[in-house]
Amino acid sequence: xxxxxxxxxxxxxxxxxxxxxxxxxxxxxxxHLKCAAEIIHCGAAEEVWLVPCGARPDKPSxxxxxxxxxxxxHLAVNTTFGSSFPVKVSDIELKExxxxxxxxxxxxxxxxxxxxxxxxxxxxxLVPTLKSWDEGERLWAEENFIIIDRPGYELNDAAQYxxxxxxxxxxxxxxxxxxxxxxxxxxxxRLAMQFGERERDALRGRNYxxxxxLVPAPVLAHIIRYRLYE
Numbered sequence: 001x002x003x004x005x006x007x008x009x010x011x012x013x014x015x016x017x018x019x020x021x022x023x024x025x026x027x028x029x030x031x032h033l034k035c036a037a038e039i040i041h042c043g044a045a046e047e048v049w050l051v052p053c054g055a056r057p058d059k060p061s062x063x064x065x066x067x068x069x070x071x072x073x074h075l076a077v078n079t080t081f082g083s084s085f086p087v088k089v090s091d092i093e094l095k096e097x098x099x100x101x102x103x104x105x106x107x108x109x110x111x112x113x114x115x116x117x118x119x120x121x122x123x124x125x126l127v128p129t130l131k132s133w134d135e136g137e138r139l140w141a142e143e144n145f146i147i148i149d150r151p152g153y154e155l156n157d158a159a160q161y162x163x164x165x166x167x168x169x170x171x172x173x174x175x176x177x178x179x180x181x182x183x184x185x186x187x188x189x190r191l192a193m194q195f196g197e198r199e200r201d202a203l204r205g206r207n208y209x210x211x212x213x214l215v216p217a218p219v220l221a222h223i224i225r226y227r228l229y230e
Contacts, residue, residue, distance in 0.1 A: 015117045016115060016116045017044075017119060018047045018048070018049055018116045019044060019047070019049070019146055020051050020090075020106075020120050020121060021035065021036055021049065021051065022105070023184075024052065024053055024056065024062050024184060025052045025184065027184060027187060027219055027228075028050070028073050028076045029184060029187055029214060029215050030215060030216065032050070032076075033077070033081075033087075035121075036048040036050065036087045037087065038168065042168055042169060044166055044168055045119055046086060047087070047088060048086065048088070049089065049090040050073045050077065050087070050088070051090045051092060051093065051105070052066060052073055052089075052093065053100075054066050054093040054096040054099040054100065055096075056098065057098060061185075066096075068228060073089040075218040075222055076218070079216055079217070092108065092112075101133065101135070102120060102133060103133070103138065104134070117144065118144065119146050120145050121148065122147060123147075123148050124149050124154060125150040127153075127155060127160065127162070130162065139162075140162045140163075141162075141163065142164070143162070144166075146166050146168055147161060147166065147167045188229060190210040191208070191229045192229070208220065208224060
């Protein structure tokens with residue numbers, strides 16, 4: 001395991017190191033954006049691509065379309081970061097019938113983009129189960145990862161990490177990483193909470209003020225305009 005901020009791949013002519021931050025993004029939150037920014041700030045990759053997953057029949061709560069979640073990611077990125085900040089959104093799963101397993105996603109991407117080295121971003125809570133994923137043994141042994149510590153799931157032994165992985169840490173531990181703990185499920189829970197009768201009528205049954213400041217304003221406007229969580 002590499003615990004430094006970044007190694008190689010950052011000189012002219014070398015494949016670009018691209019961090020793939022996958023997820024349902026249902027919806028995308030400020031925490032996802034902070035995570036993407038910190039990957040760049042720590043030098044762990046040259047670019048970050050947000051990759052909204054395709055349809056998940058195994059996940060009944062995911063009823064928003066891939067297109068809506070992709071649009072929310074674009075709105076979030078375009079209104080949070082400057083045009084030169086290297087965070088982008090990938091539509092690689094948009095036309096897939098269902099979400100690609102991580103192994104298939106990485107193989108498809110490497111076939112289509114030979115100019116990059118993909119690094120898949122996962123939380124430390126998922127590392128112990130990684131070998132049980134589709135093609136998990138090959139994922140563990142062959143692919144590159146950026147590991148983000150989750151509270152209560154810290155991994156202190158290098159043997160607990162995939163061999164080609166980087167733990168996300170500030171260079172020289174010069175600063176503290178911004179919080180990444182706000183989840184999409186928490187946002188959905190808050191949207192489903194109710195005020196009193198008057199407020200409920202005004203908000204058409206959704207508690208939008210409870211998520212003000214937790215999702216980018218244009219994303220919340222998109223949610224309200226198209227009633228995505230009603």
